[in-house]
Amino acid sequence: MSSSELCPVYAPFFGAMGCTAAIVFTCLGASYGTSKSGVGISAMGVLRPDLLIKCIIPVVMAGIIAIYGLVVSVLISGGIENPMTLYAGFIQLGAGLSVGLSGLAAGIAIGIVGDAGVRGTAQQPRLFIGMILILIFAEVLGLYGLIVALILNTRASEGPSCK
Template sequence: MSDLCPVYAPFFSAMGCTSAIVFTCIGASYGTAKSGVGISAMAVLRPDQMMKCVVPVVMAGIIAIYGLVVSVLISSNLSTQIPLAAGFIQLGAGLSVGLAGLAAGFAVGIVGDAGVRGTAQQPRLFVGMILILIFAEVLGLYGLIVALIMNSKAQGMKC
């Protein structure tokens, strides 16, 4: 072990892997729960529109997939001896997708809840809700892109 490759360097990679999946799953679960409550309330008034209004739940679930992709990529590079810089970069990549996914999940949940309730009263709101959901979802996609770029920089580093 050298100063550039200490024994604790893989810890930071593992924390990046963990934070990617944990934070995106928290965001996705919040988005699913919040949207699900809105769908349940909406389905009492308009059960015919229930399947159409499941879109926010699907979009919330996609956020967790972003974290899963980054977690798998980071974990595939884990070994007992990695450079400290690579560990820090992978930690940053995990936090990037994780926190962006957390924010996106909260946005999808809030918009999905209000959107499906509004769509039950005025069906013309559906297209507007979908557009807002897309803009909320893309926040998580930005985190995924940054995490992929960061992880690719860490892959070439050797001890």
């Protein structure tokens, strides 16, 4: 293969799309989780205002999802260069999609569990520990995507070179 086939001018586009996917999808998941959990906290605050601060945990956990996307997005953007191999561009796209889509799924799960969990905790405070455990399992979904994205991003430099 010639150098122009390995390093087309559009290769950095895929890296930029990976960077974009990482931050956009994780922020969508975090915003959904925050808003859905926030509605549950508002409804719960009417019944049990003494549990308000204790039940903010789902909102904090949803915000952590966005940090995963930010970390990967910064790492990917540091690896975008010109010329760049198509291999590296696709690896960066895969890394961004990995953390982005898993963060979206984790944010949706945290939002649903957080909403139902804090409303249930208002009626039965013993549900709090169960809600926390389920929230941890939902958060781990985003962490899996982060780990895969970090592994993929380290592999971007192992492919062919443009020299």
